[in-house]
Amino acid sequence: MFLRVTGTSTVAEGKVDPVHQFTIEPLFGTDHWSIAGHNIAFTNSALWMVITTLVLIVFVGGGAKKAQVPGRWQMAVEGLTGFVDTLLQSNIGDAGRKYLPYVFSLFTFILFANLLGLLPLALVGIHPFTATSHFTVTGVLAIMSFAIVLIVGFAKHGFHFFSLFVPHGTPAVMVPVIFPIELISFLVRPFSLGLRLFVAMMAGHVLLEVLSGFVISGTNAGVGTFFLAGVPSFLLMIGICALELLVAGIQAYVFALLTCVYLNDAENLH
Numbered sequence: 001m002f003l004r005v006t007g008t009s010t011v012a013e014g015k016v017d018p019v020h021q022f023t024i025e026p027l028f029g030t031d032h033w034s035i036a037g038h039n040i041a042f043t044n045s046a047l048w049m050v051i052t053t054l055v056l057i058v059f060v061g062g063g064a065k066k067a068q069v070p071g072r073w074q075m076a077v078e079g080l081t082g083f084v085d086t087l088l089q090s091n092i093g094d095a096g097r098k099y100l101p102y103v104f105s106l107f108t109f110i111l112f113a114n115l116l117g118l119l120p121l122a123l124v125g126i127h128p129f130t131a132t133s134h135f136t137v138t139g140v141l142a143i144m145s146f147a148i149v150l151i152v153g154f155a156k157h158g159f160h161f162f163s164l165f166v167p168h169g170t171p172a173v174m175v176p177v178i179f180p181i182e183l184i185s186f187l188v189r190p191f192s193l194g195l196r197l198f199v200a201m202m203a204g205h206v207l208l209e210v211l212s213g214f215v216i217s218g219t220n221a222g223v224g225t226f227f228l229a230g231v232p233s234f235l236l237m238i239g240i241c242a243l244e245l246l247v248a249g250i251q252a253y254v255f256a257l258l259t260c261v262y263l264n265d266a267e268n269l270h
Helices: 044-062 072-091 094-116 135-165 172-187 189-221 223-268
Strands: 002-005 009-012
Touching (some): 044 072, 044 094, 094 135, 094 223, 135 172, 135 189, 135 223, 189 223
Antiparallel strands (some): 002 009
């Protein structure tokens, strides 16, 4: 017997492969498209990133009416914009306002990508894919933020930007030791930034798949096993799903927050 659960995992004889949901597959027969030997297939991951972008555009466009009496949609957009603006103001100051379009887009893209991957669309035959569960996606987002930090830092401070790696008041004799440590810590930032989001999203989805396997196995094993293992696993899945919704928002917030902190270093050399 072959079944399909949560849109991406294959169930064969009651067994669930928890990592099958992360498989990147080419779509629309583009698996043979290549440039200079590199495959450029349009994949399920790319499709859901496009969908996320379109949802973001519709969300912002629909709430940009600027009515004197704002509706719920406009209030939602203005609320998120004000939230990100406050985040920039508290971490960077007035100089942070010019980064509002980028940080807002970053925050909402990650938030929507996380939430879309949690929707039970498999019930209607649509298999969602969480793009942020791949380090290639979160890593690129982190590199984008890190690149902006470097550009701003060198454009505003020149080679004085390297003073960021020597904390104020450091004795001269300790500079040769402190400087490489601070530099390595700085260079690790994009890796840790992307890894944090990737791990959080992947772990939650794997846990849900494992629990779904318990439910299916318990159901196939008989009534007693179903009530002993299947029902508790199903109830736990409900709680994990609620927790994953919270994690989706928290991870988007943390990514945007750390981006603001790094931009503050570039702006103010703290």
